[in-house]
Amino acid sequence: MKPLRVIGLMSGTSLDGIDAALLRTDGENLIEREGFISVPYADEVRERIRRCFNFPSKHVAQAMAVEKEITELHADVVRSLLTRCAVQARDVDLIGFHGQTISHAPEQRFTCQ
Numbered sequence: 001m002k003p004l005r006v007i008g009l010m011s012g013t014s015l016d017g018i019d020a021a022l023l024r025t026d027g028e029n030l031i032e033r034e035g036f037i038s039v040p041y042a043d044e045v046r047e048r049i050r051r052c053f054n055f056p057s058k059h060v061a062q063a064m065a066v067e068k069e070i071t072e073l074h075a076d077v078v079r080s081l082l083t084r085c086a087v088q089a090r091d092v093d094l095i096g097f098h099g100q101t102i103s104h105a106p107e108q109r110f111t112c113q
Helices: 043-050 057-085
Strands: 004-010 017-025 031-040 094-097 103-105 110-112
Touching: 004 057, 017 057, 031 057, 043 057
Parallel strands: 004 094
Antiparallel strands: 004 017, 017 031, 103 110
């Protein structure tokens, strides 16, 4: 298999910010690190996300607005990473982005990102 150029994104429940890594990999043995960036969340963004944790259904509109904001922030981080690594978007094969967990109830087999 030809190595793929991939970007992995992470924003954990600590709400510290967004981490992004650019790698080349064959998915098994080859891993070449091409770049990494970490961008902290602004305090006001962190608070908007925190207010969505374990949200009740009546706050769906608020969660949807924050979802859009988080997605746009991740896209900005990807653009910054590509610029830093002098890589064009068309040269990236895959992006892994799990989203931000805001509600998790494993006993009910439920999670919301």
